[in-house]
Amino acid sequence: MGKKTTHKFKAEVSQLLDILVHSLYTNKEIFLRELVSNASDALEKARFKATSDGTEDNVTPEIRVEADKDAGTVTITDTGVGMTRDELMKNIGTIAHSGTAELTRMAAEGKESLDSLIGRFGVGFYSVYMVAEEVTVTTRSMEEGSKAITWTSDGKTDYKLQELDEDLPRGTKIEVKLLEDEKPRFANNAALKTIINKHSNFINFPIYVGEEKVNTVTALWREPKFQIKDEQYAEFYKFLTYDSEDPFDTLHTSVDAPVQFNALMFIPKSDEDPFGMNRDNRGIDLYVRRVLIEKQNKDLLPEYLGFVKGVVDTEDLPLNISRETLQDNVLMRKISSTLVKQVLNHLDKMAKDNAERYDEFWHAHGNLFKAGYMDFFNKEKFANLVRFNSSESEDAKGLTSFADYISRAKEDQKEIYYAYGPSREALGLSPHLEVFRNKGIEVLYLYEPIDEFVMDAVRDYEGYTLTAAEHADMEKLDKFESLVEEEKPEALSDDQQSTLDKLITRIKDVLGDAVTEVKASQRLSNSPVCLSNPDGNVTSSMDKIMRVVSKDNSIPKKVLEINPDHVLVRNMLTIFEQDENDPFIDQAANQLFESALLLEGYLTDPHALVGRVQELLTKSSGWYVDTKK
Known part of the structure; x- marks a missing residue:
């Protein structure tokens, strides 16, 4: 047996060991990850060397980990390339990359967890001193004629080297004598198996804990x-x-x-x-x-x-x-x-x-995928993949892409129209979409708040502009013929038009500051009124989102649009011609406004609306009884 020699650690190694020994860091299990990774590297080097030399390696590549509860030790053995005396001193006696002073400062400041700092400076092996009282490394290189060497240190100031006369198998064995406090946690095979499964499950060589192979799942x-x-x-x-x-x-x-x-x-x-x-x-x-x-x-x-x-x-x-x-x-x-x-x-x-398969994917993960509207680098790919329900879909589960929409768009149509609503049924009855239904123009249906952000981010697709239906340019829609034969009343005479203007002014006076404007609508056919945003930029649904974010519970001031061709409005016009102060005008104006608020989801107190409905029903029921006589 060769002479045992003592060597002092270099200054930076001593500093590092001091950090590790006094570390209170809880994730100390990473020492095993480091030692198993080193063993795997040693086996990889042995395989590479045999292949390079053109020789047949008859040694079975494996890593063995064993806990001895009574002795309080953990031993890691590999059949890898092993180390010579010089390699042992180089690999363990020094740190590959100087930087311990920086590591000391960062650890002291608590900027990073210790397992993150380990290895940045090439010091993975030293992590063992978070759990070890003493470590013994016994190794024999696969180089011909190499003798076995043992390295021992308590991780404080120095290490001891000794050449062995024993004809040990090639490879490396690391025996870790655990600190007293760490024995309950690591001196048992079940714990070691759990750690290996977590960190080293896909190492390319078999890892045994005791006699059980633990990395059984293939990479x-x-x-x-x-x-x-x-x-x-x-x-x-x-x-x-x-x-x-x-x-x-x-x-x-x-x-x-x-x-x-x-x-x-x-x-x-x-x-x-x-x-x-x-x-x-x-x-x-x-x-x-x-x-x-x-x-x-x-x-x-x-x-x-x-x-x-x-x-x-x-x-x-x-x-x-x-x-x-x-x-x-x-x-x-x-x-x-x-x-x-x-x-x-x-x-x-x-x-x-x-x-069909993609639709299945979309129904499962589409809501999350839509958050990709913020990925501007992949905007085009995202726009190709996003899907919506549509007025052309058979039911609420039907999906349409922007490309599908364009394939069905009318000639000369350069807009992709969309509308937000709580349900397909609600959108099917929306006053804002009447003109689209009459002209057979497809509208994409949005049901989730995030859909609005998707539209705002995409903005255009293949030369088509994404446009909210409520902001549609009526002149662009006028060029498309109506597919529904509408029974419109006779056009208003000049006198009636003048009276309508006065009626609109009266309605504005009745509603006061609740609306910003009252005006005749071009978009309505079946509904008497609808509400629209005054600026024409923010959609009603986006306005609601912004109000939720800012915790604004007030009712927004909007434009009340009136359908001059609706029977109710024409009747109001006749009443107004006969008596400008008829109370029915006030009653109807408030009722129509609050009904529109109800449809938009803004009416928080329906008591007045319900009271007027009951009063109007009482009056109209008398008329209805008279018609049945």
Whole structure:
């Protein structure tokens, strides 16, 4: 047995060890992730060396982890490349990248969690001293003629090296003598198995805890697509998400440029968060060389693609990159950009190849997807994929794209019209849409507040302007013939037109500041009145959204539009001609205004309206009885 020699740690290593030994950080389990990753690297190097040398490696590649409860130890053994004396001193006696002073400052300031700082400076092995009283590394290099070496340290000021005469198998064994407080947590195989399953489940080499192989699920994303069956994808999806259902769709991809990565993504059959109460439960698991770096990374895919589940594995990121650095990392942005394009292209292909299947996807995840109106970089792709119910749909479940709408648009029509309402039935009765129904012009139906933001963000599509129906230019609609034969009364004479102007003024006086203006309408046919926004820019529904945000409960002042051809208005005109002070005019003006408010969803106190309805019914019932005599 060779002489045991003692070597002092370099100053920066001592500083680092001091941080680790005195750390109160709770996630100390990452020491095992680091040691298993190092073992995996050693096995990878052994395989590469054998391949490069053209020799056959008869040693079975494996990693073994064992807890000894009585001794209070955890041992990690690999059959990898091993280390010579010089390599041992280089790899463990120094830090690969100087920076401990910065690490010390950042840890002291509490800017980042310790597991994020570990590894940024190439110090993954030292994380073991968060749990270790002493560590012994026994290793023998696969280099011919190499002797076994043992390295021992309590992680304070120095380490001891000794050459062994024993003919040990090649590879490395790390024996961790646990601190007293850490023994209950780590000195048992069940705990070690749980940690490995969490962080190192997809390491490419078998990992045994005791005699049980614990990494039993294959890193399916690394396998060639043509060799994988649907059942394997389904099994992996269920393992990943705990969903009892098979995935709705699978996207398996391998990218070499601009950054190299493999990704396996799934679209679930149903929305697991229909009410948007658990938006944090999203993200893609990020792996580096099969080692989990971050569970549910939120930066790889934007929130509107949050329904996508899966994993991304890259060779290009450092194994222990901090979360702060992840967010600023150029490679991460490139991976994210590529992933978004791939998901959108995949959905676009689905929509083109199988519209019914895409509709099924939309009913499950469309509400979340619509939040993509903020993704200006992919505005065109988003606009191609968004769907709405339409006046042309058979029922409320029917879906229409902007492209579908254009294919049915009238000749010379350059607008895509839309309207917001609480339901298909409500929109089917909306006074604002009467002219569209009469002329057979399609209107997209919006049911959710976010739909308004989608329209505002997209603005135009293939040369067609997205236009709210209530803001439609009536001159543009006049050129289209009516498909319904309307029974219109005779046109008003000049005298009647003059009387109508006076009636409109009277109605404005009756309503006072409740409306900004009263005017004759061009859009109405079946309804006597409707309300419109005075500025002509903000839609009624957007106005409501803005009022909710600003907590404004007041009733907005709008324009009251009157249909001069409606029977009720003509009767009011006749009454007004006979007696300008007839109380029925006041009564009818208030009733029509509050009925319009009720339709718009603004009437908070219906008592006056109900009282007038009952009074009018009482009077009209007398007339009705007389007609039956």
